[in-house]
Amino acid sequence: MASDTDAPVVVGVDGSEIALHAVRYAAREAAYRQRPLRIVHAFIWPMMRVPLGPAPGAPADGGLRNQAERCVDEAVAEAAKVAPEVTVTGAVVDGAPAAVLVAEARHAVEIVLGNRGLGGFAGLLLGSVAVQVSAHAECPVLVVRGEARADGPVVVGVDGSELSQEAVRYAFEEAAWRGTELVAVRAWLYPTPAGPGDILPLVYDLDAFREEEERTLAEAVAGWSERFPEVPVRRLLVRGSPGRALVEQSRTAQLVVVGARGRGALGGLLLGSVSHAVLHHAHSPLAIVRKLRTVEGT
Ligand SMILES: Nc1ncnc2c1ncn2[C@@H]1O[C@H](COP(=O)(O)OP(=O)(O)OP(=O)(O)O)[C@@H](O)[C@H]1O
Ligand SMILES: [Mg+2]
Incomplete structure (x- = not known):
């Protein structure tokens, strides 16, 4: 069994409000476990061969790559608010979300996800990324669903x-x-x-x-x-x-x-x-x- 005191709690973000909720949950987990928190956004667009930078003549902070960076920055700021004592880092990693997160799980103490993300399929109880990571991650997977309550067993x-x-x-x-x-x-x-x-x-x-x-x-x-x-x-x-x-x-x-x-x-x-x-x-x-x-x- 791996023994690694520096292994972080990892949380996946996709820019959705549910993922931000997972970030707040993960920040508290990292604080309890006295672990660093690593916030990861899997950026799939390079695989689609589409332009990633700002459009010609558009503001310099436009485009998909900048948007991905902003989604991670926002999550890092949110985590720091919830658990200022935790060391928080963020990364945009190129690749398909489930594959990126399963790879992250190899070096993580646990991985935290929202039950849904940006996908628009109404009524779905669990998104495809959450399904795949839960099945394949090597470390424990914590799926945040509903309002996190502070009472109850x-x-x-x-x-x-x-x-x-x-x-x-x-x-x-x-x-x-x-x-x-x-x-x-x-x-x-x-x-x-x-x-x-x-x-x-x-x-x-x-x-x-x-x-x-x-x-x-x-x-x-x-x-x-x-x-x-x-x-x-x-x-x-x-x-x-x-x-x-x-x-x-x-x-x-x-x-x-x-x-x-x-x-x-x-x-x-x-x-x-x-x-x-x-x-x-x-x-x-x-x-x-x-x-x-x-x-x-x-
Ligand atoms: N691109 C991504 N990078 C990092 N984490 C992600 C990414 N996409 C989803 N996640 C994580 O997985 C959680 C569940 O999202 P998921 O994509 O499974 O649901 P969905 O978007 O509602 O469904 P689907 O993508 O299957 O249409 C998110 O709350 C987030 O924690
Ligand atoms: Mg999704």
Whole structure:
């Protein structure tokens, strides 16, 4: 696992108001994490072979390249207002937005995006850049949706998988910084195989499975609870679909956290079905967690 104390929080901007909202959110994240903030605008126009400078006779600050620079400058100024203690840099990087941001994610501690951008497709819950980056980024992706509320718990989905453990850790960090409660949610419908080749009995004792689920949930948070004793933890066992349970919890949450993959059997899948449901339907900002970048000694 990469260990890099200088890795920044990266946020993508496209000149939209939603992206600026993401910048304010990212500035606070950088402050909590004591990381620099890097603001990136992916500038696709050079690939389209169109003129980038001001038109002949037009003001010198016109043209697409200047407009891109202004979008980044505006975002840098906004971040500095929200978190003056954070070192903020901005960059216009030539390339297609998702490709540029996925490349940025290789060196980032996390990447923050708005759920929508400048694209005009009415009613779309998630823009194409947000979809692609959530699926492909190597670091955690935080998608800012709706009004960021300062109250309410941090909610995390627990399924006992390795990545859900990373999600639990991320959620504890976020809850500690925000000084709020952590709600660990485990939703289950039927007994599920623990792994490939695991054969389930045809007849089972529901109470025994409920106890098993309770144990999985308790074990998933126990270690981290010791590391973050200041974070109050509520464990919530729900009989129902995990995606639905987490989306429901997001109505009152500050942030919902899920691992990118669960225990599902489809190898190679980039996003599990629960992560997918939360990504598209959560009412609050949400984080999709992959391997966390750790600081030496943590
Ligand atoms: N050119 C870009 N450079 C950097 N970040 C971007 C760029 N475009 C989008 N983003 C980031 O991705 C977020 C989601 O925007 P996205 O483009 O996915 O939505 P959209 O514009 O509504 O949809 P679409 O582009 O698919 O029509 C934005 O809020 C912003 O954080
Ligand atoms: Mg867009």
